Amino acid sequence: MIRVILPAHLRTLARLSGEVALEVKAPATLGRLLDALEAAYPVLEGTVRDHTSKERRAFLRYFACKQDLSLEGADHPLPEPVVRGEEPFRIVGALAGG
């Protein structure tokens, strides 16, 4: 299972209290992980990626294993420690605004 840590506002919206554990079909890629997240929690559709273009929302970033994966494409493979569930995949809101 792949572990995902969401920003607090999205945890509230999805009525989650902690990490999300997701089954992602191999090969596990960035796009497949986000597809699985939205399938498990449809309320998150449109809040991480645009509904139609599937582009990441501008003020969110993706991090895993100390790497910034924000600019990687949907086919980018997830790091092995994330696939094995040893490390979480983090969706992080930009520290900006009031």
Add this chain to the structure above:
Amino acid sequence: MSSVRVFVGTRKGAFILTADGKRKQWRVSGPQFAGWEIYHLKGSPADPTRLYASQTSDWFGQVVQRSNDGGQTWEPVGNKFVYDGTPGTHQWYDGTQHPWEFKRVWHLEPSLDDPDHLFAGVEDAALFETRDGGATWSELPGLRATKGNLWQPGAGGLGLHTIVLDPSRPGRMYGAISAAGAFRTDDAGSTWRPINRGLHSQFELPDPDAEVGHCVHRIAMHPGRPDVLYMQKHWDVLRSDDAGDLWHEVSGNLPTDFGFVIDVHAHEPETVYVVPIKSDSEHYPPEGKLRVYRSRSGGDEWQALTDGLPQQDCYVNVLRDAMAIDRLEPCGVYFGTTGGQVYASPDSGDHWSPIVRDLPAVLSVEVQTLP
């Protein structure tokens, strides 16, 4: 005994203020959706327990919330707003063309007779509709076909901020957009036409006969006299007696004709309220005095209402969706400020007091009158 429920959308959540018909003692609940911008909340006229809220964030985009119990509990519904067909372009600040991009829902307008039927005015300006309680949304593209390529965002964005339904003519509806103007449909949103004749925007539009491009801030109607419309434009307060076909200025003796809100008394169709704001760039009350102005003659002659409102050192703004009027006798008038105050007058504006003083900046105020 009758009661009222005031919905307040703020920069950091939603609040619900309730009182009995005397409107003296208030109960404040919230914040709901803490930390999110709540552009607007509104209840269905057909079922007052059915509420909708526009919850939005620069980080996480748009969420629409629905309540079936008067705001005690909420559930997110559909948030997929996709423009019909190829979205095309509108005018950008520098005069170039810019692609249409959905940003947020500014205003939610439930239909008069079906709690599952709702309109949403969005930025970039377009009108969306749901007939399944918000689960799915579709655009009514005829509005943007009305010279949408010439619409240009105001300083606050290209938002469809006003939707007014005519209770006497099914299918007649008004919309207003900054900075495109006012529009009317007579066929439930399929086709629209600009209704901006008589508007003068000489500082923004060199063409005195421009059909679109006017910075309309708000339109108001009394349901008992639906052909009479009142408008607060960027500059000028105006009135139309023929459903928007022709407008004439009624700013009269106002200290400034700039402002955002305008609303009509519940029982007196010729009694109108505005809050003059100093502009172009300052956007606070003239002389630091927060004054509601009331006209009992349908405009032109205005009386300052000050009892209970701060008359010195007040530098807040009152945004376009932040005034509402209940249906009690005498009617109550409510407005919210960017300083976080919500003021109420239980006697049609004669006396005011704050319900709350320290909310986040208020974006919208609506009121339900409950039996």
